[in-house]
Amino acid sequence: NxxxxxxxxxxxxxxxxxxxxxCSPMKGHSHVxxxxxxxxxxxxxxxxxxxxxxxxxxxxxxxxxxxxxPKEGPSILRIQQVVRGDSAAYFCASSPPLAGDHYxxxxxxxxxxxxxx
Amino acid sequence: xxxxxxxPQSLIVQKGGISIINCAYENTAFDYFPWYQQFPGKGPALxxxxxxxxxxxxxxxFTISFNKSAKQFSLHIMDSQPGDSATYFCAASIGxxxxxxxxxxxxxxxxx
Numbered sequence: 001n002x003x004x005x006x007x008x009x010x011x012x013x014x015x016x017x018x019x020x021x022x023c024s025p026m027k028g029h030s031h032v033x034x035x036x037x038x039x040x041x042x043x044x045x046x047x048x049x050x051x052x053x054x055x056x057x058x059x060x061x062x063x064x065x066x067x068x069x070p071k072e073g074p075s076i077l078r079i080q081q082v083v084r085g086d087s088a089a090y091f092c093a094s095s096p097p098l099a100g101d102h103y104x105x106x107x108x109x110x111x112x113x114x115x116x117x
Numbered sequence: 118x119x120x121x122x123x124x125p126q127s128l129i130v131q132k133g134g135i136s137i138i139n140c141a142y143e144n145t146a147f148d149y150f151p152w153y154q155q156f157p158g159k160g161p162a163l164x165x166x167x168x169x170x171x172x173x174x175x176x177x178x179f180t181i182s183f184n185k186s187a188k189q190f191s192l193h194i195m196d197s198q199p200g201d202s203a204t205y206f207c208a209a210s211i212g213x214x215x216x217x218x219x220x221x222x223x224x225x226x227x228x229x
Contacts, residue, residue: 004160031214042123042206043161045216056216091160095214104149104213108160 002027004094004109005074012115019079019086021112025094031055032075033106034067037089049075082116089113120144121209123220130227136194138223140207143188147209151217152181152192155204164205165192197227 005024013019025032031050035043045059049069060067064082069075079086090113093106123140130136140150151166167174167181167190174181180193194201204224208217 033216035217035219042219042221043217045218048214048216055214059216093217104210104215104217105151105163105166106217107163108153110160 004029004092004107006090006092006109006112008112009110010113010115012117013082014117015083016081019082019114021077021079021090021092021114023075023077023092023094023109025075025092026096026107029094029096029107031095032069033093033095034075034077035091035093035108037091037111039088043091046077079114082114084116087114087116121207121218121220123207123223125223126221127224128226130197130225132197132199132227132229134197134227136197136201136225136227137191138205138207138225139189139191140209140220141187141189142209144209144211145188146211147218148212149210150181150183150190151208152179153206153208153219155206155222161206194225197225199227199229201225202227 007022033048034046037043047060047067048056064080066078089111091111093108095106121142152164153161154164155161165176165179167183178195183190204222206222207220210217
């Protein structure tokens with residue numbers, strides 16, 4: 001049973017380019033969350049999605065960032081016109097249907113480390 | 118508010134000792150408190166979690182103590198081992214399926 005998968009694991013972009021980060025949740029999980037981790041800091045929530053719906057994007061910067069979780073395929077976090085301050089590790093987490101003992105358990109992927117030159 | 122404050126930032130413990138990491142929160146609506154372990158270059162891994170209807174939960178060498186009135190919870194690692202050396206994050210959330218608010222992390226080093 002594969003865990004949360006993210007690709008690419010490392011991504012290097014020049015300022016002004018676009019970055020696309022992909023996340024495939026665990027089998028049977030329909031909730032996806034994106035978090036950002038700056039060096040030596042904790043994780044900060046960005047966005048929470050279910051299939052074809054954005055549930056909570058309160059942590060997402062208003063400009064240049066977008067996220068989607070289509071009916072088919074992985075969730076995508078897209079950063080347009082990247083700047084050096086976007087350099088960070090981006091983690092995706094998924095959780096199972098909300099019932100029983102697995103109350104809000106979020107399982108994290110290995111992350112994508114974005115470096116902006 | 119949504120903040121979760123974690124201490125200490127770093128901790129050095131001898132092998133076999135007890136590691137204790139503390140977290141404090143402000144928002145009384147939080148009702149789920151997990152701890153995550155993260156090794157360098159890896160994603161956070163869920164270690165243990167507690168809900169506010171219990172004051173303690175134990176899984177193997179890991180124990181969460183929860184003090185609802187003080188709005189504090191802590192992670193105790195008994196018989197700490199060098200393999201426990203990692204960064205530990207506490208977190209909290211409100212309701213099912215909502216975002217996790219993380220503490221700043223504690224870098225634990227267990228000396229052999």
